[in-house]
Amino acid sequence: MFTNILGYPRIGAHRELKKACEKYWKGKITVDELLKVGQEQRAFNWQTQQEQGVDLIPANDFSYYDQVLDTVLAFGVIPERYQPLKALSKTDLYFAMARGYQKGDDDVIAMEMTKWFDTNYHYMVPEFAASQTFALYDDKPVREFLESKALGIHTKPVLLSPVSFLLLGKEKEKGFHRITLLERLLPVYIELLRQLCDAGADWIQIDEPFLVMDLSKEEQKALRTTYETIKKEVPQAKIILTTYFEGLRQNTALACELPACALHIDLARDVNQLGAVLDHLKPDVSLSLGLVDGRNIWKNDFTKSLPMINQAVEKLGQDRVMVATSCSLLHTPCDLDLETNEEVLPQGIKRWLAFAKQKVEEVAVLKKLCQSDTHQSVKQWLTQNMLDIESRQQSELIHKSEVKQRVVAIKPEDYTRDSTFETRQLRQREKLNLPVFPTTTIGSFPQTAEIRKLRQQFKKGQLTQAEYEDLLQQNIEQTIRWQESVGLDVLVHGEYERNDMVEYFGELLEGFVFTKNGWVQSYGSRGVKPPIIFGDVQRSEAMTVRWSSFAQQQTQKLVKGMLTGPVTILQWSFVRDDQPRSVTAQQIALAIRDEVSDLEKAGIQVVQIDEPAIREGLPLRTKDWDVYLKWAVNAFRLASSGVKDETQIHTHMCYSEFNDIIPQIAAMDADVITIETSRSQMELLEAFREFRYPNEIGPGVYDIHSPRVPSTEEMTHLLQKASEFLPAQNIWVNPDCGLKTRDWAETKVALTNLVEAAKKMRETT
Ligand code: GLN
Ligand code: ZN
Numbered sequence: 001m002f003t004n005i006l007g008y009p010r011i012g013a014h015r016e017l018k019k020a021c022e023k024y025w026k027g028k029i030t031v032d033e034l035l036k037v038g039q040e041q042r043a044f045n046w047q048t049q050q051e052q053g054v055d056l057i058p059a060n061d062f063s064y065y066d067q068v069l070d071t072v073l074a075f076g077v078i079p080e081r082y083q084p085l086k087a088l089s090k091t092d093l094y095f096a097m098a099r100g101y102q103k104g105d106d107d108v109i110a111m112e113m114t115k116w117f118d119t120n121y122h123y124m125v126p127e128f129a130a131s132q133t134f135a136l137y138d139d140k141p142v143r144e145f146l147e148s149k150a151l152g153i154h155t156k157p158v159l160l161s162p163v164s165f166l167l168l169g170k171e172k173e174k175g176f177h178r179i180t181l182l183e184r185l186l187p188v189y190i191e192l193l194r195q196l197c198d199a200g201a202d203w204i205q206i207d208e209p210f211l212v213m214d215l216s217k218e219e220q221k222a223l224r225t226t227y228e229t230i231k232k233e234v235p236q237a238k239i240i241l242t243t244y245f246e247g248l249r250q251n252t253a254l255a256c257e258l259p260a261c262a263l264h265i266d267l268a269r270d271v272n273q274l275g276a277v278l279d280h281l282k283p284d285v286s287l288s289l290g291l292v293d294g295r296n297i298w299k300n301d302f303t304k305s306l307p308m309i310n311q312a313v314e315k316l317g318q319d320r321v322m323v324a325t326s327c328s329l330l331h332t333p334c335d336l337d338l339e340t341n342e343e344v345l346p347q348g349i350k351r352w353l354a355f356a357k358q359k360v361e362e363v364a365v366l367k368k369l370c371q372s373d374t375h376q377s378v379k380q381w382l383t384q385n386m387l388d389i390e391s392r393q394q395s396e397l398i399h400k401s402e403v404k405q406r407v408v409a410i411k412p413e414d415y416t417r418d419s420t421f422e423t424r425q426l427r428q429r430e431k432l433n434l435p436v437f438p439t440t441t442i443g444s445f446p447q448t449a450e451i452r453k454l455r456q457q458f459k460k461g462q463l464t465q466a467e468y469e470d471l472l473q474q475n476i477e478q479t480i481r482w483q484e485s486v487g488l489d490v491l492v493h494g495e496y497e498r499n500d501m502v503e504y505f506g507e508l509l510e511g512f513v514f515t516k517n518g519w520v521q522s523y524g525s526r527g528v529k530p531p532i533i534f535g536d537v538q539r540s541e542a543m544t545v546r547w548s549s550f551a552q553q554q555t556q557k558l559v560k561g562m563l564t565g566p567v568t569i570l571q572w573s574f575v576r577d578d579q580p581r582s583v584t585a586q587q588i589a590l591a592i593r594d595e596v597s598d599l600e601k602a603g604i605q606v607v608q609i610d611e612p613a614i615r616e617g618l619p620l621r622t623k624d625w626d627v628y629l630k631w632a633v634n635a636f637r638l639a640s641s642g643v644k645d646e647t648q649i650h651t652h653m654c655y656s657e658f659n660d661i662i663p664q665i666a667a668m669d670a671d672v673i674t675i676e677t678s679r680s681q682m683e684l685l686e687a688f689r690e691f692r693y694p695n696e697i698g699p700g701v702y703d704i705h706s707p708r709v710p711s712t713e714e715m716t717h718l719l720q721k722a723s724e725f726l727p728a729q730n731i732w733v734n735p736d737c738g739l740k741t742r743d744w745a746e747t748k749v750a751l752t753n754l755v756e757a758a759k760k761m762r763e764t765t
Contacts, residue, residue: 001318001370003054003363004264004288006205006242007061007158007328008045009356011521013335017041018525021064025099031091038064042144046153048357052364056203056240059148059155060141061328064091065098065524068123068168069111071160072097075188076137079127079172081108090138098124098524100706110706112170112679113523114657115616117209117245119295119331120530120572122523126169130176134188142195149200156203156240157196162189163222164210182222186229193234203261205240211255212246212266213620220254231259240264240288244327245295246620247273256280264288267308268295268326274308278315286319287312290326291366292359297332297518297532297574298392299354300362302369302385309370323367329356333518333529341516349513349534352392398535398578400510407586414593415637417645417669421695424645424671431646432558432605436765437719437733437758440490440698442652442674443562443608444498444738445479446747451496472496473550480554486748487755490558490606493551495740501564501610502572506531508543509591512573523705526741532574533584539591542598549602560650561599561607566592566635571613582631592639600643608650609640611668612737615657622660629664636668648672654737658684662691674698676736678710682718685725697726700736701757702750707742709750715757728765733758 011017020037023029042062049057063070072078073094078086084106085096100110112125141157148155160168162185166178196204210219230239241260247270248255255263256277265277267290274289281287289312291305312321336355339345354362368378392398417424454475458468479494498504506512512531519527544561552559566588575581592609599607614636619628640649651670658665658675665673677684677699685699699722701715715733722731733754739747 001313001367002056002286002288002322003367004056004156004240004322004324005049005054005058005329005360005363006244006264006290006294006325007058007330008049008360009330009332009334009521010041010045010062011334011519011527012041012044013338013517015519015527017064018527021525025095031089034064034091038062039147042147043151046148046151046155049360050153052360054360054364056156056205056322057148057153058158058205058328059144061158061330062144065094066122066124067160068126068165069094069098070138070140071165072111072124072126073138074136074140074192075165075185076135077126077128077132077169078137079111080129084108100708102708107708109679109703109708113705118616118618118620119245120520120522120528120613120616121331123168126165127172128166128169128178128181129172132181132184134181134185136188136191136195139192139195141192142199145196145199145201154200156205157201158205158207159192161206161208161226162186163219163226164208166222167210167219177218179218179222182225186226190230190233193230193237197234197236201237203238203240205242205264206260207242207244209244211241211243211251212248214622215251215254223254223258227258227260238262240286242288244290245269248277249273249621252276252280256282256285260285262286262288262322264290264322264324266290266326268293271308274311278312281316284320286322287316288322288324290324292325292354292362294325294327294329294359295331296577297353297355298577299352299385299388300359300366301389302366302382303389305366306369309366313370318370323363323370325359325363329359331520332356332359333515333520335517338517339515344514344516346513348391348395348397349532351388352534353532355518393578398576400536400538403536403538403587406590407583410586410590410638415634415641417641417643419645421669421671425696427645428648428671432648434489434558435762436729437731437761438489439733439755439758440488440560440674441483441492441735441751442738443492443495443560443610444501444740445492445494445496446742446744447496447740448744451475455497455499472547476547476551477554480551480559482748484555484557486752488557488751490560491551491555492560492562493547495562495738497547500528501738502569503529503531505543505564505569506533506573508541509537509539509588511535511537511587528572530573533570533576535576537584537587537591539594543595545595545598545602548599548604552603558606559604561596561604563592563595563599563607563609563639565609565611565614565651566639567617567632568611568613571617582635585631585635586638589635589638593642596640596649597642600647605646606648606650607640607643608652609636609670610652611636612652612654614653614665614668615661618661625661629661633664633667636670640668640670650674652737659687662687662693666691666693666695670695672696672698672732674700674732674734676700677722678703678718678736679705682721682725685722689725693726696730696732698732698734699726700734702735702754704735704737704739704742707746709746710753712753712756712760715754716760719757719761723761723765728761733761
């Protein structure tokens, strides 16, 4: 029996990689210093897994920014606009594609970024031209394999499959489908596999996440061609065909037919697939059982995993069974041992949890528990595991009867506003008195070092409550003044009191716990620290009213209250797995609903409920969409429908592909939605036009994920494009997302240009 880890977090337990990258970008360290940090991180990860006795330790799961971008570079899929930058080092070219590049005469925008399946991780979207060629441009997979070898560790290289790579990308021009490029990509891919084998690799993990999605005939054929060619051309490679994030369902037969040495399945997402896969698996093929959940932080229940391992062993024999994590551990924090602060994470709850390092240990222990000569100390693991699982099942911290009763008592009318959108729009126009092309921002303003320090000092007790509040108020006031001076229409307070849009609310709600170091990569150097929802959720006090009403008192202009929506809070937390997610969503929605009505009572006339995560929560199989969308949209409506017609409800979504879900977005019935569009050049508004989306929309005209400053002309152009798709009187002018990751200098110029662009539009419309 083998143990198999699909990938390990690369940011470092203390975010070493993030810090090094950001220093490098600021010119504070050299490229060699950056590369050294990467090397140390890889060595640390490999050694950690080796110490646990993992058999298949991943290599090339590391990345300085994103594994898909690594693949882009590896196969030389460098978009035309970066050609002038080829004189830069590979590292700089790589970061230019990730972040855009603005220096001297060079001014190039970054590649598009989007969510990795149903996770909160973002990958860089490969761009393919009809005339696309491929060549081995960067040998990172081979390099990293050799690097581990030099350390005396025999690793298993991880590659993204050529089919999944193509499917993750987009066509830059019309008239062809990117899957047809397989013919050209495959020989280069084969060459890479050969080089890996020549370097000494045997097991190679090929990630094929699309095998858990709905596949067209073409795509199925592409998969067959790929694995048959690999088998023929590189027979020495022991391929682990790796699927995750869902069950194989109707693709079971296909996955089992593809020639590979092993198949990996995600049993954390779909336990029911085990039987079918065991029935279909060809002789000699091994099965990797993805038992330890790479998407959540709950301890593995050994009493559930062991029977599955036994079932597989009975059918296949020990030799053909692998015990594995369900997917890469990229989506979990590094190390629970670092959580030593009882006040933040009480021991009573900590014993229910496992982070990446602990999950590796679970995988190793599960294998040991299946060996005939199991040592007594290993058996104790099982006993301890059972005690921990039981303590969670019976804990009194989890259940609150008043919360459960309130959920049961929800009435149908709690999900609807008093009047239709048309009526509300008229009332709001009268009351709010905004110009056409009203301008606003998405909520946060730059989180400067100074602001972060304030919050830290307060947390550490170095500032009193009064001092802290006073300093925050000064910042809010300045931000209001600045927004007034530049001429924005709907102002925000800046969200300085928030470390993170989910953590902030989690800390104020009951049923959540937190970590000190539980960082998970979101994109590039950005990380999030998802809260852990362990119990029934309830609001005990107002959470934002204080700051929003202070801001409103500073100005005659409208100030928008700023909340995070129930689906996003759910999606960006580690969620309890002992009740349906839909029920947890309802509990959170009720808490937000109370907050919205407190804001309204306090005189706030515009409230934004951010739901950037609605799209990423979509199930991977379209068949499951309806069920999810129904409860997700209802959770938003429950949170937002308790207000008067005159109160304008905004929502915001980032990096969303809307095409398939416009009716449901419309069903959310927010008066205004602001969305990401600038990197896709307004393309995604087409779908809104087709649907005749009735409510108001702010298509982002300023890409805040890049330090690049857009000009007035550029934004005017985007707005003109937007007016071809939408009625002008329904268009808002705003950035793509919040400004918290930006510097003030760039923000000021960009927003000044943005207001200018709105004025230009008003003149010409
Ligand atoms: N209001 C949040 C902000 O501005 C929205 C962030 C997001 O959509 N991710 O920061
Ligand atoms: Zn956003």
